[in-house]
Structures are given as C-alpha cells and as structure tokens.
Amino acid sequence: MCRKTRDPIKTVVVYRGSITCRGEFYSGSLEGCPATDHPLVRTTSGEKIVFRGESFAGLLRKELVRYFGYECKDYQGQATGKNSQCNCKTCSLMGHSLVSETEGGKDALDYHSSRLRITGGVFKEAESRIRHGVAIERRFQAAALHKKHDMEALMPDASAPFRIEIENPQEHEKAAVEQILAEITRGFISLGGRKGAGFGRVAIDCSRYSFDLSTVKGVRDYLLGCDGDGEPVNLKDEVVCGAIDFLSCLDSLGDNYHGCRLMVPFDIRFPELFLVNDPLEAALVGSDHAAVLDHKDKPWLPPATIKGVFRSRCEQILRTLNPRGACDSSCDKAESGSSLKSCISQINAPKVKKGRNQPSADDIESEHFFCLGCQLFGSTLRAGRVRFLPGVYLEKVENEENGESRDHNRILQHFIAIDRFAGGGKDSAKFDAWACHDVIFKDCCVVMEDFRNWQIGLLALVFKDLVQADLHMGFGTRKGYGQAVGRFDPDQKVSLAARGKIYECRIKELMGHGIKPVLDEMVREFRKTIDEFKEATCGA
Known part of the structure; x- marks a missing residue:
C-alpha cells in the first residue's frame, strides 16, 4: 500500500x-x-x-x-x-x-x-x-x-x-x-x-x-x-536583540507560549559540603557514600537532582496555597481520600473499578485534569513543560580573601548513630561519606517548552529561594550538606526559540530594562491560577 x-x-x-x-x-x-x-x-x-x-x-x-x-x-x-x-x-x-x-x-x-x-x-x-x-x-x-x-x-x-x-x-x-x-x-x-x-x-x-x-x-x-x-x-546563528525587543517578542506571544522554548542559564555554588551519592563509586573507593563523577573524575551534578529539588519546592508552595494543588507522584498506592495520592493513581483507580477507558487527549490537555505540579513537571500521561540541562564543573575556585586558586577538596567524614538507651554509639550503625567542599557548577540551564505565565511565576519563586540559599540538594540535607546558592551571570544570555528564529539577550540588559515588573506580573498570574484551581477542585 x-x-x-x-x-x-x-x-x-x-x-x-x-x-x-x-x-x-x-x-x-x-x-x-x-x-x-x-x-x-x-x-x-x-x-x-x-x-x-x-x-x-x-x-x-x-x-x-x-x-x-x-x-x-x-x-x-x-x-x-x-x-x-x-x-x-x-x-x-x-x-x-x-x-x-x-x-x-x-x-x-x-x-x-x-x-x-x-x-x-x-x-x-x-x-x-x-x-x-x-x-x-x-x-x-x-x-x-x-x-x-x-x-x-x-x-x-x-x-x-x-x-x-x-x-x-x-x-x-x-x-x-x-x-x-x-x-x-x-x-x-x-x-x-x-x-x-x-x-x-x-x-x-x-x-x-x-x-x-x-x-x-x-x-x-x-x-x-x-x-x-x-x-x-550555520547552526549557531541567532538574532541578538536588546531587552526591550526581547520583552516585546515575549509579550506578543500572549499568555500561552505555545510553540516556544525559553532557556535561562544559571550557576550553582555549594559553599559547604556537597554529595550526590554514587553506589558504584563508593564501592570502588571503599566507602559507604561517594560523589557522582564524570568521565574525567570531576564532580558531576545530575540535572535530575536539580529537577527533583525544584519539583519538591514547587509542590510545597502549591500545597501551601491549596492542599490539592500538587500530588505526590511517587505515591501510587495511597489510601483512599489521601490528598497526596498521585494523579495517575487517581486516574487508574476508577478505570480498574468501573472498566473505564484511558482518558482522551482533550481530557489530558484540560487545565483541571492534572494537579498544577503535574501540569508543570509532567506525569506518565502528559509531558512536562520544564527540564534542566547539566552545567560544567568549575575546576578552580577563586578565594576572595587571599586571591589564591584551588581545586575542590574531597573530605572523608564518619557518622555514627547514638543508642537512645545507653547513650553511646550504636553497634553496626557506623558509616562514612566522601564529600566535596566548595564546588561550583556553571552554565546549568532550565528549558521551558509551551509554557504559560503562571508556570514562569512559580519557577521564579523557587529561583528566589535558590538565590537566597534556601534550597539543599543531594545527600545529607538534614545534616547540613548540599546548601545550594544560585547566581545569574550578567553576561550570560537568555535564549528564546519562537517563530522559526532564535532570539538572545544578555541578563544584565534584561535586569536593567524592567524584567522585574514582568516577573512580578507572572507571579500574580500564578496566584490567580491557583485560586481558580482551588475553586474548581472544591466544586468538583
């Protein structure tokens, strides 16, 4: 045929x-x-x-x-x-x-x-x-x-x-x-x-x-x-424009940026101890926990780690404003009526009990079919609107106090659990970890696809926490490990792929020409969206 x-x-x-x-x-x-x-x-x-x-x-x-x-x-x-x-x-x-x-x-x-x-x-x-x-x-x-x-x-x-x-x-x-x-x-x-x-x-x-x-x-x-x-x-040709033209291009696309992709670079510094555990690397060095390394034996920050922390903080914000604003995507077998039951388990439950078919494409694209967390980060039935790209490990960190440069330090720390009755070390409850100290990952990127204003507003709140050192990543966050400090390099460029072209603008130009009011408006759009979602879910 x-x-x-x-x-x-x-x-x-x-x-x-x-x-x-x-x-x-x-x-x-x-x-x-x-x-x-x-x-x-x-x-x-x-x-x-x-x-x-x-x-x-x-x-x-x-x-x-x-x-x-x-x-x-x-x-x-x-x-x-x-x-x-x-x-x-x-x-x-x-x-x-x-x-x-x-x-x-x-x-x-x-x-x-x-x-x-x-x-x-x-x-x-x-x-x-x-x-x-x-x-x-x-x-x-x-x-x-x-x-x-x-x-x-x-x-x-x-x-x-x-x-x-x-x-x-x-x-x-x-x-x-x-x-x-x-x-x-x-x-x-x-x-x-x-x-x-x-x-x-x-x-x-x-x-x-x-x-x-x-x-x-x-x-x-x-x-x-x-x-x-x-x-x-020539695959690297772009339209370099000023902040006003860049913001005008964004504004002309409307509230729903369908068919567009936005990429924002940022740096992450871990001023204290940091460790994303790799079991195989730990076995090779004879330790209980060791850092993930790349092919050059340099520290590696998996993008999945960044995405997991961002999703977790977004869900915390959503559930604070609306308990039904975000589900627990890992909770497939939650008890009936649990507010943290995953969206997928809630979809599959009536299908199993009543013999319903899979939801249609129109249902999946509906604004209230999934929680706001799944709408942004995705689920097994709907692709996410945001993903993260890996950064580059900065081999030398400038010491601002004496002007010296040094590579990252790997520190071996030992841990032990305390017996609550005897008050001493608990037998067979000792472990150690090879952690990195004071590392920087440059040019990490967040890429948004077919996004909406409220989604940028929600991510802006999480980036604010990252810049203020209020996020922790990796192993031992309850022990003080993994404090992350975000930074936007003024000379880096924000990129937008739309209408068959790629537009670029430096961050310092956007900061100097009114990007803050635009972000504030997107945050207000997020608050409006979650209020509307609350009314829809309460009336359902």
Missing part, C-alpha cells in the same frame, strides 16, 4: 556531520542486561555503542509537526484515535505514519513513504557509566520503596556520525530541518531517552551537499559517495 512518491528524483540534498555529547546520553535497548536495568544500544558484538538513525528520525518528525503548526492529520489521528488521510508538509516529507488497513485500490496511490532518510553510526571515544535514580516520597522526604532504578549512560565528549538525505527537497523543508538542527545544537531539544532527567544534550556540526541527478556527474558522485566540498551549515 505504501510506496515512493511518483515524482522522479531530480535532486538529493545530504546533511552529513557528527553529533558530540555535551551531557550524558541515553538510547536504550530492549534487551536485558545483568549489569543494569536499562543498557545502551550496542553492536552485535557488544563492544561499541550505537547511535540509531531511527531514534533521530522519530524526534525529527515530532519537531516537524511542531514547526509546521500541528496541522498534521496523522498527529491528530494519534491523539483522537481516528485515521484521516493527510497531505500536510510533514507527511509530504516524512511520509504517512497512519495508513488504514481497510483502504485499497486507487486510494492507496495517495499514500507514500518518506523522502527523508537518516542513518547513524558508532560512537567514538565512548565511555559509559551506570547512573542511579530514585523517586522521593513527599510525605517523609525519603526514598520511595520500589522506586529505584539504574541505567547505563554515555559520558560527554563522545561523538558519532550521522547522515540526513532528502529527495527533491523544497526550500521550506530545508529551512525546517536546519532550524531543528540549530535548536538541538543550542540545547532547546535533546536527543535520545531520559530527556526529563537531563540526558541528551548534544552539539551538531554538519555540512550540506547537493546532487543534481539529471546529470551524469551528479549521479556518479552520488552513487560513489563523492560528497566533495560541502557547504557548512
């Missing part, structure tokens, strides 16, 4: 280059592995890690649907469950993804396969490590039972080749593909899996090659793979 387009192939455009991991990368395999719950995709010999072209193609199709304004009927059919033949720009390039099994005859001629093909390759300088994840139970601020997992992560600086080939491309198709590649390079879009945990930040470097298949030379060069001198694709 599916076939190639009837148009003869006259021109082929090839984008060939490489992707380089700037953060940890994950592309999972369905095959089990005794070493981890989620291994990386490897070659049949198991020696090399593979970058799959099909995973890139799936992301590219999703972004094309977004780029062309969600006009694709195949996408709408996936959302509504109804198949409808589509002739949109996405299906014209990528082919039809939904083909009715009952249609045939001449109607089958209207379906065609993709004119775009993507191939990947094998990662070079690939080093992997096992990373651990755990859900935090909101009631006790401790690890939730049966909510621990691990995965194999590819370390930064690994690179792999890729090739994108388009038959008979039109100008708007090339512009769309290059815009998506640019947003990937700038960090707006992540590749692979575990994006919500901060995986998949990559940089792309590629060149564009054109082949005229109406000539003998063009056919020969294409078949022999003689790309020759390609035209480098």
